[in-house]
Amino acid sequence: MPDTPNLALPLLSPSQAQKHVTVNEALGRLDAAVQLSVLSRTLTLPPTAAPDGDAYLVPAGAVNAWAGQGGRIAVRQNGGWIFLTARAGWRAFVAAESLHVLYDGTDWAENAVAVAPGGSAFALAVREFDHSITAGTSSATAAEIPGNAVVFGVTGRVLSDITGTLSSWRLGVAGSDDRYGTGLGSGEGAWVRGLTGSPQAYYAPTALLLTAEGGTFGGGGTVRFAVHYATIGLPRPA
Numbered sequence: 001m002p003d004t005p006n007l008a009l010p011l012l013s014p015s016q017a018q019k020h021v022t023v024n025e026a027l028g029r030l031d032a033a034v035q036l037s038v039l040s041r042t043l044t045l046p047p048t049a050a051p052d053g054d055a056y057l058v059p060a061g062a063v064n065a066w067a068g069q070g071g072r073i074a075v076r077q078n079g080g081w082i083f084l085t086a087r088a089g090w091r092a093f094v095a096a097e098s099l100h101v102l103y104d105g106t107d108w109a110e111n112a113v114a115v116a117p118g119g120s121a122f123a124l125a126v127r128e129f130d131h132s133i134t135a136g137t138s139s140a141t142a143a144e145i146p147g148n149a150v151v152f153g154v155t156g157r158v159l160s161d162i163t164g165t166l167s168s169w170r171l172g173v174a175g176s177d178d179r180y181g182t183g184l185g186s187g188e189g190a191w192v193r194g195l196t197g198s199p200q201a202y203y204a205p206t207a208l209l210l211t212a213e214g215g216t217f218g219g220g221g222t223v224r225f226a227v228h229y230a231t232i233g234l235p236r237p238a
Contacts, residue, residue: 025077036092038073041101041108050076057092057101057108058083099125109233119236128226133162135219137212138177143205145173149229151202153195154180156225162186165215177211186221199230 003010010022041057046065053076060070065081073084073092086092088105101108104115111123131141145151154171162169164186171192172179180194208225210217 036073036090038092038094040096041094042096046074046081052076052078057094106236112233116235119233121233123231123233124229125231126226126228128224130159130222130224131208131210133210133217133219133221133223135164135217137216139210139217140174141208141210141225143207144225145202145206145208145227146229146231147202147204147206149202149231150199151196151227151229152199153193153228154208154225155194155228156192156223158186158188158190159222159224160220161188162217162221162223164212164218164220166212166217167214169213169217170211171208172211173206173209177209180208183213 010025012019012022016022036055038055038057042059043056044059044062044066046056046062047054055073055075056066058066058069058072058074062070066074069083071086073086074081075084086103086108088103090103092101092103092108093099094101099111101110102112102115102121103109104112104117104119104121107119109115109119109121109123111125112121113124115121127144127146129141129144131139133139156171166186168183169186170178170182171184171194172181179196179200181192184190184192208227210223
């Protein structure tokens with residue numbers, strides 16, 4: 001039975017019996033491939049009780065029902081697995097990592113806006129994390145700004161009241177502690193939207209620095225931050 005050239009959907013044959021079987025299979029493949037969303041791209045052991053419609057990017061080294069299917073898309077259908085072969089230009093959302101990937105014909109590139117034939121990619125991404133504020137005049141996050149990244153800005157939202165004697169606070173990094181904002185509010189719901197005056201390159205992982213203004217932090221309060229940045233990827237080895 002012939003298939004369509006792009007999505008490999010089964011076509012009906014003249015005078016075919018049980019036409020609904022072929023049509024339903026084609027609809028199932030469309031349901032998976034259009035607006036493609038997968039649960040994971042790292043799972044090597046197929047889940048045994050996955051509901052129909054669940055999809056995964058199969059990594060190298062997968063076993064059991066996924067053995068030999070590395071690089072393909074596994075879709076649960078009728079209690080078993082069917083496998084789709086991606087074509088260059090396909091995009092997918094990876095739910096476990098909350099990121100998009102773009103297939104360039106060889107690999108899946110993370111958050112890629114553009115990918116060259118040799119695999120070098122330009123990517124835009126957001127890294128979101130929560131920071132619990134420590135007591136003192138300042139409170140540093142973990143090194144959440146990735147290395148070799150150009151940061152366009154940082155946003156944040158106070159999830160619970162920031163305690164202490166401070167009147168406000170500022171946000172930046174070591175050596176520029178107000179780069180992303182000053183006079184920031186400490187009550188739940190207060191926010192920060194700090195744009196970098198010129199896109200700022202960070203060559204090593206870097207922490208954000210919160211500095212109390214007019215007092216000190218009391219050791220209470222949580223802020224959810226998001227770093228908005230771009231990265232450039234190397235071409236694949238020859």
